[in-house]
Amino acid sequence: GENVEQHPSTLSVQEGDSAVIKCTYSDSASNYFPWYKQELGKRPQLIIDIRSNVGEKKDQRIAVTLNKTAKHFSLHITETQPEDSAVYFCAALNSGGSNYKLTFGKGTLLTVNP
């Protein structure tokens, strides 16, 4: 089955700096890669996703890059703000499979210091 590794487990940055979180996946058939943000005590919220036919996707201060050859994808947050502080999870899915199950990384606790 799919295995998703996520690094780092914790990340502390100063407000205004950039933050990068990296994930690798094992199943070359995976073709959908979402990122979720989970604030303390709340549900995971989808913040951006990318499919395997695209190398990069951007939404305001958030971008995701995908390298299919190396089987890794990354979340980039620019101009970080204190409200970006949360746990971020990457995930991978093989939409051509029969079960449509998301496999999650272990999460990254991002702290943005004012």
Next chain:
Amino acid sequence: SAVISQKPSRDICQRGTSLTIQCQVDSQVTMMFWYRQQPGQSLTLIATANQGSEATYESGFVIDKFPISRPNLTFSTLTVSNMSPEDSSIYLCSVASNRGSNYGYTFGSGTRLTVV
């Protein structure tokens, strides 16, 4: 994306009892899932709730402990049976709606379960 109503939001239960968690979606969805999230941990898939047939369980989870119902395309329940303190966790339902090229997996607000 789909709007999910999950209840109860939290409960404190005695060991040996059972708790049923409900998940109601505002639109018909093909895929519904149940996850467990232990404190400070990632999301672990318990099972896929299949409409009209038995749920598909992941390794380490069994139907006797976590019976699931899915009577239609908008509703599902997860029961945590014969609870022990080790079952204390957050339980979340999730649905997938195919929005063209995206899959839009959405989560319910979760049920925080404490077993005493």
